[in-house]
Amino acid sequence: MTATRDTFFKPGKVSAQDKAATTDTVARAIIDQEADARERKTEALRALRMEREAAESEKAPAPKKRATRASGVRRGRC
Template sequence: MTATKDTFFKPEKVSPQDKAATTDSVARSLIAAEATARERKTEALKALRMQREATEAESAPPPKKRAVKKAVKRG
């Protein structure tokens, strides 16, 4: 038996529907993975923001009261 391209690589015809189905499934899996990663990142950032706001609220000095100026009538 001689080694030829045909014995190692059997070219098979793939129908357009199969190609479309493969492309669709790969695209959907990529989109789902990106959405999951985005949701995880959003949750982590939200937790960090809530933690930072809580520490800032505890350590923040009370707001200063502003002096009210009285209007002066002229004339």
């Protein structure tokens, strides 16, 4: 078969199933890429948060304990 302008530039008919399969494949690939990017971002943010919390826990002094009051006689209700 000789490559003429009509046969070379004119695509053949594509069935609806082939179009649907192509669309499905491309859509799933895009969704997988977005999910991978989201997972990488989540892991990076989690690591940064853990580092920040570790640094804050080292800097922060222990919380002071509240002084308890001596329980006295309660007035009011019986």
